[in-house]
Amino acid sequence: MAVADLGTVQIRYDLHGRPDGPRVALFCGRAMSRRFWHVTLVPRLVDAGYRVLTLDNRGSGDTVAPPGPYTVPQLADDAGALLxxxxxQSVAVCGLSLGGMIAERVAATRPGVRAAVLLASSGTPTTFQRAVLAAHQEESAHGPYGPDVSALVELMTTVPAYALLADEPMAATMLAHLRLRTGDGRGPVDQGAAAAGWAGSDQQRAAWAAITAPALLVAFEHDILFPPHAVRAAAEEIRSARYAEVPGVAHGDALVRAAGAIGDLTTGFLREAFPVPARWQAA
Known part of the structure; x- marks a missing residue:
């Protein structure tokens, strides 16, 4: 682990893969640790020849939580300062959920971005999404909910309904994880407010219009926060964007249950948009 003192925040990060490989930055979702990437997408990207950066957003993982509330432009500025x-300067960006919002802002404002992979993060607003994001804003304004209430809300919005209905073991595992995650203090709460202020906003649509690099927008079949039809509609607003869908998973379980499929989509897209030189692939 390394630390970058950026003045207003100290960002913890890791670098993976060959130092001379094309560079890919992975941005975390709300309350997500960068270490989750280490057991999911990082090995695939490193094997493909990329140099990979993982970092903790302010307020989660090993990065401290300066006073909030936060905004997506602020979190993107943190990422840009670290880059x-x-x-x-020349980099591909990839993010999940809030991390995808950060990635689209970075892609819209940094001319060196060569490609963007936006996982379950970019979609036209839906009624359910508006309700969830309003709850995040309320929690940020009035103080964190208790850990059990927060865990319940997260469980219902990120785990597939069929898994809850069948009481699959994954549901209990996710609940235990969420109870730990919601004990992290104000950071995840203020990150939720950042997502709420960005999703569906004029700022987000302006970012979509400003992205010129090739982009891949990925939806998860059972994601009720960013349903496939909403992600597909967003892809139509971004030039040079394509759409892909991962079957059988929802917002909260996709990186666990479908890490292989997500890795295939991401590396396949990057090989086209931001390829590793052939001489390095053979090394």
Missing amino acids: DRLGW
Whole structure:
């Protein structure tokens, strides 16, 4: 683990893969640790020849939580400052949920972004999404809910209904994880407010219009926060964007249950949009 002191926040990050490989930055979702990437997407990207950056957003993982509330532009500025510190001008960006919102802002504002992979993060607004994001804003304004209430809300919005109905073991595992995650303090709450302020906003649509790099928007079949039809509609608003869908998973379980499929989509897209030189692939 390395630390970058950016003045207003100290960002914890890791670098993976060959130092001379094309560079890919992975941005985390709300309350997500960068270490989750280490057991899902990082091995696939490293095997494909990429140099990979993982970092914790302010307020989660090993990065401290400065006073909020936060905004997506602020979180994207943190990421951009770290990229500048590392000298990463030419880069591909990828993010999940809130991390995808950060990625689309970075892609819209940094001319060196060569490709963007947006996982369950970019979609036209739905009634259910508006209700969930309003709850995040209320929680940020009035203080965190208790851990059990927060865990219940997360469980109902991120785990497939069929898994809850069948009482699959994964549901109990996810609940235990969420109870731990919601004990992290104000950081995840203020990250939720950042997502709420960005999703469906004029700022987000302006970012979509400003993205010129090739983009892949990925939806998960059972995701009720960013349903496939909403992600597909967003893809139509971004030039040079394509759409893909991962079957059988929802917002909260996709990186576990479908890590292989997500890895295939991501590496396949990057090989086209931001390829590793052939001489490195053979090394």
